[in-house]
Amino acid sequence: MTQSRFRYYLPTLIVAVAVIAGWELVVRLFNIQQFLLPKPSSIVQSLIEEWDIIQPRIWNTARGALGGFAIGCTLGIGMAFITARFVALQQAMMPFAIAANSVPIIAMSPIMFNWFGPTNPISWMMIVAVIVFFPVLINVTRGLTEVNPAALELMHSYAASEWKILQSLRIPNAVPFLFSALRVASVLSMIGSIVADFFGAERTTLGKYVTQEAAVLRFDHTWAAILVASLIGILFYGVIILAERWLIPWSQEGGER
Amino acid sequence: MSVITINNVSKIFNEGQANEVVALQDINLEIEAGEFVSLIGPSGCGKSTLLRLIADLLSPSQGQLSVNGKSPEAARLAREYGFVFQASTLYEWRTIRKNVMLPLEIMGYAAEEQTSRAQKMLEMVELSKFGNHYPRQLSGGMQQRASIARALAFEPPLLLMDEPFGALDEFTRDRMNMELLRIWQQTQTTIVFVTHSIAEAVFLSNRVVVMSARPGRIKDMIGVDLPYPRLFETREEAGYFTAVTQVRESLRDAFLSA
Secondary structure (H helix, E strand, C coil): CCHHHHHHHHHHHHHHHHHHHHHHHHHHHCCCCCCCCCCHHHHHHHHHHCHHHHHHHHHHHHHHHHHHHHHHHHHHHHHHHHHHHCHHHHHHHHHHHHHHHCCCHHHHHHHHHHHHCCCCHHHHHHHHHHHHHHHHHHHHHHHHHCCCHHHHHHHHHCCCCHHHHHHHHHHHHHHHHHHHHHHHHHHHHHHHHHHHCCCCCCCCCHHHHHHHHHHCCCHHHHHHHHHHHHHHHHHHHHHHHHHHHHHCHHHCCCCCC | CEEEEEEEEEEEECCCCCCCEEEEEEEEEEEECCCEEEEECCCCCCHHHHHHHHCCCCCCCEEEEEECCECHHHHHHCCCEEEECCCCCCCCCCCHHHHHHHHHHHCCCCHHHHHHHHHHHHHHCCCHHHCCCCHHHCCHHHHHHHHHHHHHCCCCCEEEEECCCCCCCHHHHHHHHHHHHHHHHHHCCEEEEEECCHHHHHHHCCEEEEEECCCCEEEEEEECCCCCCCCHHHHHCHHHHHHHHHHHHHHHHHHHHC
16 A cells, blocks of 8 residues: 555544444443443454354355346346337336335345245345346436437537447446446445345355344354455445446546556 | 528527527528638527537528538538537547547548547647546646547538637637637638637637627628738737727627617
């Protein structure tokens, strides 16, 4: 990390350390019961102790998130191209899409398990796909249709075909819109993958581990699993940010190819 | 020979409705090849609308236009003009060079020709060092130079410019005026130039068309007799001041009668 980068992140690091230290102190001082709020040290300890049980579950949960993310994105982008092309269809669909985006995920999971089977990994992926689908659809549609009118006039002055306009104007215009949806979707897909586990049959996943350990009041184990899940979510988000930096160099400060 | 002929053209927006606007009424104008004609007038006089009618970005409610002997639509499909907007409308996701190449890509030029033409244009507007920069890294004046380079990349015989220097400060604008004249002399295009600035209209054009508003009409056509090339010192000559005064007085009447 360069000097200036390090200085940029230093305050955040200090706050993080302070919060963890404060948390540890408060729990010890007030003797808070571990099933209310475990100490950070016991969370880390549980993580180390339970690692052999937790570790195989990580991939299953991540796979559900990634698979669902991929399905939801593909369907969302595909649908966006179709609705952008047929304006009448877009106007008819948008209110439904926005409304459906507000449907609670938990309500979807029993339905998906019913359709695809309670032990089928596809069910998990479909729950995540539904969560990811709508933000991607709405954003990409906007990106394809909400183009600068002068930029469009420019294209008409070149007598450009609709296909060329799509290629040279609408699609590049939509890329930042897509990434803003992907940022949200990356975080939501981890949440979706874990929440989906609250129903469905027993599987080796982090979500099932969380519910099991909570049921026997081992909350230090529960927090350990949540910590792992959060780290994966952050990692996923970080990958999206890096992809964004690579694909959208023009929005960076002083970017030069 | 006339490059643009405008016959009894009217343009009405929202015809028959409550918010009907007569943007242009009974416009008659002929522009010869190689001319530099400015359109000037108060807001709402229809000068930008007229430019867009020539460009076939709008259609007339009445009357005919002919561009290079064809309908505006045919001229547009034949890519016979370049358009420069007030905002640079460079695509932010393309480098300057790629922006200049945009019309060439759409018009299907071969790759090597795209590159060589873009290079030539960038040199002409003195931006060859900035080819790989993104628009946001350039100042307003530089962005407009890039827009002009883009508009001329496919060497159209006609250039339509809608207040291209309107957003720039006076010194940059004066400098851009001289650059534009230099480019005009080099390329021998016909230029129709919409502006708010009397000084700019007189400095650049051989003819100034003064328009009045509500409804949009041509009020006056004032020839500017100053010889080309016009230099920095031209702005200090008597002939320049006379022309500016003429235009200003004509405009004043246009304002008062609005």
